[in-house]
Amino acid sequence: MEATALVKVAVLGAGSWGTALAALIARHGHPTVLWGRDEKIIAAIDQRHENPRYLPGIALPGSLRATTDLADAMREADLVLVVVPSHAFAQSLRTLAPHRPPHAGVAWATKGFEPGSGRFLHEVAEEVLGECVPLAVVTGPSFAKEVAQGLPTALTVHGCNDDFAKLVADVLHGPAFRAYTGNDMLGAELGGAMKNVLAVATGVADGMQLGLNARAGLITRGLNEMLRLNHAIGGKAETLMGLAGLGDLVLTCTGDLSRNRRLGLALGRGQSIEDAVREIGQVVESVQTADEVMRQAQRHGIELPISSAVQQVLHGEITPAEGLRLLLAREQKPEYPSGLFG
Numbered sequence: 001m002e003a004t005a006l007v008k009v010a011v012l013g014a015g016s017w018g019t020a021l022a023a024l025i026a027r028h029g030h031p032t033v034l035w036g037r038d039e040k041i042i043a044a045i046d047q048r049h050e051n052p053r054y055l056p057g058i059a060l061p062g063s064l065r066a067t068t069d070l071a072d073a074m075r076e077a078d079l080v081l082v083v084v085p086s087h088a089f090a091q092s093l094r095t096l097a098p099h100r101p102p103h104a105g106v107a108w109a110t111k112g113f114e115p116g117s118g119r120f121l122h123e124v125a126e127e128v129l130g131e132c133v134p135l136a137v138v139t140g141p142s143f144a145k146e147v148a149q150g151l152p153t154a155l156t157v158h159g160c161n162d163d164f165a166k167l168v169a170d171v172l173h174g175p176a177f178r179a180y181t182g183n184d185m186l187g188a189e190l191g192g193a194m195k196n197v198l199a200v201a202t203g204v205a206d207g208m209q210l211g212l213n214a215r216a217g218l219i220t221r222g223l224n225e226m227l228r229l230n231h232a233i234g235g236k237a238e239t240l241m242g243l244a245g246l247g248d249l250v251l252t253c254t255g256d257l258s259r260n261r262r263l264g265l266a267l268g269r270g271q272s273i274e275d276a277v278r279e280i281g282q283v284v285e286s287v288q289t290a291d292e293v294m295r296q297a298q299r300h301g302i303e304l305p306i307s308s309a310v311q312q313v314l315h316g317e318i319t320p321a322e323g324l325r326l327l328l329a330r331e332q333k334p335e336y337p338s339g340l341f342g
């Protein structure tokens with residue numbers, strides 16, 4: 001087997017996912033520095049090898065360095081991996097840009113769109129960093145806690161530059177971690193964003209105790225919504241049938257580690273969105289992503305009934321029970337009126 005050369009990696013964002021990915025890469029022997037803005041958390045990672053806020057009780061590798069100094073984290077980096085929430089993505093890129101070594105490509109594991117504009121994150125990255133910087137998105141079914149615990153995981157890296165996507169996949173790939181590659185950033189980003197909205201829908205249904213049939217129906221019709229919007233924006237269908245789409249949809253719609261599913265569960269049980277988000281205490285991307293998915297759908301003239309119901313429930317415009325009634329009252333029709341994307 002060909003050995004991967006050592007790659008110096010700067011991971012930006014010390015939440016659960018940034019910490020888990022930094023730990024994975026450091027365990028693979030690559031010199032890895034994790035940047036975060038919270039001095040206490042960063043000191044604990046650097047000195048005690050634990051992230052007490054986001055991954056309590058999980059031992060991080062001693063070789064993983066952590067710092068609050070962005071210039072220090074990025075010095076001589078070959079690869080920059082951005083793992084901040086989508087609302088902080090554009091600003092984080094602007095802040096990192098002056099520190100990026102000229103040869104270093106930029107990848108991200110953020111899921112969502114730019115809030116307000118609905119732009120895809122690779123569009124934001126191209127605008128902020130310029131078109132010559134190699135870019136890639138890391139996505140797929142991957143709960144941070146399980147990755148940090150070393151449990152087997154598969155995900156995918158999509159980039160417009162094959163060599164860079166392969167480099168990112170190589171540092172992630174290891175004995176318990178399979179990293180695939182692809183070149184469809186549109187489809188990969190759409191899948192990672194939309195599954196969060198659909199996870200709220202299945203969470204709501206489970207919170208209302210609507211049963212396993214309802215959950216399977218929502219997942220399948222949710223996949224259909226993903227495929228139709230993906231087709232309209234020019235993504236590849238196979239991306240959505242793989243890890244970036246179906247894989248992550250199934251994980252997030254069924255796994256209670258999902259914050260988006262847990263938000264749905266709470267709403268379905270009658271809790272308010274404010275209380276639910278506060279209790280979860282971590283990033284819940286669907287809250288903003290639902291608006292941006294519907295913005296994309298309107299732009300392309302596509303109807304997405306489940307995503308639309310989630311958006312309305314999240315805004316308090318309808319109750320979960322009203323959302324259910326709306327979906328069940330829809331006109332009967334063929335499952336595929338005009339092919340897989342119709």
Ligand SMILES: NC(=O)C1=CN([C@@H]2O[C@H](COP(=O)(O)OP(=O)(O)OC[C@H]3O[C@@H](n4cnc5c(N)ncnc54)[C@H](OP(=O)(O)O)[C@@H]3O)[C@@H](O)[C@H]2O)C=CC1
Binds near residue numbers: 014085088111143283
């Ligand atoms: N957790 C998971 O299993 C997975 C998450 N993702 C995606 O990764 C992204 C990050 O999520 P995740 O790590 O889980 O979130 P967490 O809630 O675990 O952590 C959020 C992190 O982002 C930091 N942060 C928040 N706002 C800013 C800002 N304005 N500038 C810089 N840093 C900021 C927080 O810092 P502070 O503590 O100082 O507030 C914290 O370190 C999301 O897009 C998520 O969808 C993707 C796959 C798996």
Ligand SMILES: O=C(CO)COP(=O)(O)O
Binds near residue numbers: 196259
């Ligand atoms: O993206 C994830 C798993 O792939 C994490 O999902 P949540 O953000 O819903 O926890």
